[in-house]
Amino acid sequence: MAFVEFGLNGIFLGAVFGLLALAIAVVWMTTDVVDVATGSYAAAAGMVAVWAGPPWGALLGILAATALSGTMGVIFLIFRRLGATRDTILIVLCTIAYTFVIESALQSVFGTDNRFFPSVPGAFDVAGVFLTFQGVFAFLLAVVLLAGLLAALRWSPAGLLMRASAISAKSASLTGIPVRRVQFVVFLLGGAIAGVAGVLASMSIGVSYSSGFALSIVAFSGAVVLGRVTVSLAFTGGLLIGLAIALGQAYLPQGWDAATAPILIVAVLCSGLVSRDMFHGARP
Amino acid sequence: MSIEAGGSTRPSLICREVGARYGLLEACRNISLQVDPGEIVALIGPNGAGKTSLIGALNGTVAGSGEVLLNGNNLMGMATHRRSRAGLATVPEGRGLFPTLTIGENLALGARLAPSTERAAAIEEAAGRFGFIRERWNTAAGSLSGGEQQMVAVAKCLAGRPTVLLLDEPSQGLAPIIVGELAEALNGLRTTGIAILLVEQNQTLVSITADRFVLLAAGQVVSQGGRAELADRERMAMAYFK
Amino acid sequence: MTRSVRLSRISPVLIILGIAITLAIAGEVRPSIYATSVTIGFFSLLALPLGLLYGQGGAISLAQGGFAAVGAFTTAILTVKFGWSPFASLVVSVGLPAILAFVIARPLLRLPELSLALVTISLVMIFKVVFERAERLTGGYNGITGIAPLPIIGVERSYAHWTVWTAVLIVAYCYASYVESGRGRALNAIRVDRLLAESTGTNVALELSSLFSLSAGIAGFAGWFYAHYIGFMAPDSLDPTLSANILFMVVLGGRKSVLGPIVGASLFTLASDLLPGTVTQGMIFGSLLIVILVFFPDGIVSPGMMRWTRRRATTIPEAKNTPGVRLERA
Numbered sequence: 001m002a003f004v005e006f007g008l009n010g011i012f013l014g015a016v017f018g019l020l021a022l023a024i025a026v027v028w029m030t031t032d033v034v035d036v037a038t039g040s041y042a043a044a045a046g047m048v049a050v051w052a053g054p055p056w057g058a059l060l061g062i063l064a065a066t067a068l069s070g071t072m073g074v075i076f077l078i079f080r081r082l083g084a085t086r087d088t089i090l091i092v093l094c095t096i097a098y099t100f101v102i103e104s105a106l107q108s109v110f111g112t113d114n115r116f117f118p119s120v121p122g123a124f125d126v127a128g129v130f131l132t133f134q135g136v137f138a139f140l141l142a143v144v145l146l147a148g149l150l151a152a153l154r155w156s157p158a159g160l161l162m163r164a165s166a167i168s169a170k171s172a173s174l175t176g177i178p179v180r181r182v183q184f185v186v187f188l189l190g191g192a193i194a195g196v197a198g199v200l201a202s203m204s205i206g207v208s209y210s211s212g213f214a215l216s217i218v219a220f221s222g223a224v225v226l227g228r229v230t231v232s233l234a235f236t237g238g239l240l241i242g243l244a245i246a247l248g249q250a251y252l253p254q255g256w257d258a259a260t261a262p263i264l265i266v267a268v269l270c271s272g273l274v275s276r277d278m279f280h281g282a283r284p
Numbered sequence: 285m286s287i288e289a290g291g292s293t294r295p296s297l298i299c300r301e302v303g304a305r306y307g308l309l310e311a312c313r314n315i316s317l318q319v320d321p322g323e324i325v326a327l328i329g330p331n332g333a334g335k336t337s338l339i340g341a342l343n344g345t346v347a348g349s350g351e352v353l354l355n356g357n358n359l360m361g362m363a364t365h366r367r368s369r370a371g372l373a374t375v376p377e378g379r380g381l382f383p384t385l386t387i388g389e390n391l392a393l394g395a396r397l398a399p400s401t402e403r404a405a406a407i408e409e410a411a412g413r414f415g416f417i418r419e420r421w422n423t424a425a426g427s428l429s430g431g432e433q434q435m436v437a438v439a440k441c442l443a444g445r446p447t448v449l450l451l452d453e454p455s456q457g458l459a460p461i462i463v464g465e466l467a468e469a470l471n472g473l474r475t476t477g478i479a480i481l482l483v484e485q486n487q488t489l490v491s492i493t494a495d496r497f498v499l500l501a502a503g504q505v506v507s508q509g510g511r512a513e514l515a516d517r518e519r520m521a522m523a524y525f526k
Numbered sequence: 527m528t529r530s531v532r533l534s535r536i537s538p539v540l541i542i543l544g545i546a547i548t549l550a551i552a553g554e555v556r557p558s559i560y561a562t563s564v565t566i567g568f569f570s571l572l573a574l575p576l577g578l579l580y581g582q583g584g585a586i587s588l589a590q591g592g593f594a595a596v597g598a599f600t601t602a603i604l605t606v607k608f609g610w611s612p613f614a615s616l617v618v619s620v621g622l623p624a625i626l627a628f629v630i631a632r633p634l635l636r637l638p639e640l641s642l643a644l645v646t647i648s649l650v651m652i653f654k655v656v657f658e659r660a661e662r663l664t665g666g667y668n669g670i671t672g673i674a675p676l677p678i679i680g681v682e683r684s685y686a687h688w689t690v691w692t693a694v695l696i697v698a699y700c701y702a703s704y705v706e707s708g709r710g711r712a713l714n715a716i717r718v719d720r721l722l723a724e725s726t727g728t729n730v731a732l733e734l735s736s737l738f739s740l741s742a743g744i745a746g747f748a749g750w751f752y753a754h755y756i757g758f759m760a761p762d763s764l765d766p767t768l769s770a771n772i773l774f775m776v777v778l779g780g781r782k783s784v785l786g787p788i789v790g791a792s793l794f795t796l797a798s799d800l801l802p803g804t805v806t807q808g809m810i811f812g813s814l815l816i817v818i819l820v821f822f823p824d825g826i827v828s829p830g831m832m833r834w835t836r837r838r839a840t841t842i843p844e845a846k847n848t849p850g851v852r853l854e855r856a
Contacts, residue, residue, distance in 0.1 A: 097815035104808025171380040176368035176397045259655040262648035270633040
């Protein structure tokens, strides 16, 4: 029973990672950039939400995350405008530098404490398995968001543009699609999703100024762990990472669970499971 | 130069002293040509003559210089997607389809360039030109044969109601019989008034479709003329520039 | 021809020697400058081999700081817990990261850049968890204190300065010679076209693995030096941020030249000394990084800016003695 309980709570925790992995994956697929600052957008959203308090703090936090990722989007556009053939790794380094900026800003404004947004109160018991309403709420919200995103990508005209831009930026611009604008919108979308994840994180595990980088690494491991990078696989990967971390916390000596995500990244990427194409700047 | 074709007196595409370069490398320069509505002009020449680079300079995927006039508007300097919106459609090398999207989605994306009230009709018309498209509407474009992909690529461009269509090596990798079908389809486009600039190495396709030819070698125009002169001139030129 | 080749090999080394002498003279006048110069030298030792690996071989690594930490912990454990002499532990401090790097290099270096960056940064995070958790050996979060100073060099700053800068000079000379050599040219071909390099008979995998292992070994040496100079080593001393910063030094300084990483290391050290406050530093620093990455993606010492930097690199301005990322004995 304990195993089931740890497992379910892990999956509930994984909902946060799943959303973050999703945010990384959509930006990655459309722009070729792994946005290392994604976790920092989440941390910022959580901190702002806690600062402004319920209920509107949550919304404000998500807006803050979106504004931050939008700024990254602008940096990306300037970078591309100055040289279309430049090495993508440089913009990834920019996102690492941007992580430093956000961490430092959060620390100067909000201090160093781990902060919590009021969680959904209460818990219940199903056949001896003890679960919190907060966990169920986070999981359901994440699944609803995922379903909404998948539906929008599948059926809306904007979704079609995003899918086309992700397949080939060159073909898309020859088809008259303003690819750069689509990419910018995807940065905003990624930030908003990360923002939701950040608020959810602040309701359960709490967020601090320095949570961002670790969250990004966990989320990235979720995005790649299933081998192919797609929206739904990234989300599922995030859930599995949550599960792995929760079981690690339960059964590994204290503190070793922090190694779960990096070990998975090394294992998955070195085994060549993820197609090389994902890492190649396919952009012209 | 003939200006009666297609019933219009205004040329659709005029290139004035167009050049293309990759960094310091100049691929072609000083190329002036024009394509009238309903006309098919073939751009021919040996490998490395700068044909594909010229197409790139026209649609904005390669850095270009000079003037590209489309119905009087200069496109040079505009972003690629704006040139497409202005009416310059391209079927690039490799066809430019979205292989994991369905044929229907590919056409829908192409039709975004047509005025919104005409989109449905434009898709209908473009799809109608190639019999198989309707039947395989929900098939992923990447699962089609090379010839079918080429036709879907053309249909995708047509759905956007372009003024000018640039076709880069449409016959590449296709069986001769398919090339014949393609030629038929291109000839069928003459009545729509679209101006077509066709880059092609395949002599059969050129000889049954092109109204005129422009011969490029070493990045410059070396000769041009009507269909009648094509056979001799090309044979001579190919031998000369080999 | 031969003359110019030899000159191009020697001139960066001479410039670095000039920097070292200038810093030493300044240090004699104002001792606090020695602290800055030792820090610059330490960072240069980490950044130079990465410059070779990335700028010439096209293989990125965010693990330099991690390998330095392995070297530092190795010597800390061996000297403090097992009573080894620092020179005996030097062998292990250099050898362990080098062997570790060589073993993991094969699957790693096949990876494309972006993936390699993420894998190496994950490695550093794994190292950190191990340092924090293997408490009996590493002292956990508290780390290991009381690491003995090196014999002769001790805690004397000018000796430390010359030790670390001599190492930098040797590495720079080897780097410059390697680039001029046939193997160096072959390596450069890897960056441009790996398949082509392989088809010309270069053993790409072995060449890159050796370089990766060599840069880890040099990082291990730097870590060894660090541990004995500071006298204290904890998981947070050389953390993942350092690894990222080392890569930034290489990219900003100029990844294609010998001098680039050293210029990058100097700018980083000076920036962290001169920028106000520690909390807000990240904002200014990060923004500067972004601006430079976006507007000067080839870094400061790119071929076109060579002349400009030569003037600049020899006249590094004096630094104030403020807290920041610097090497001073605890």
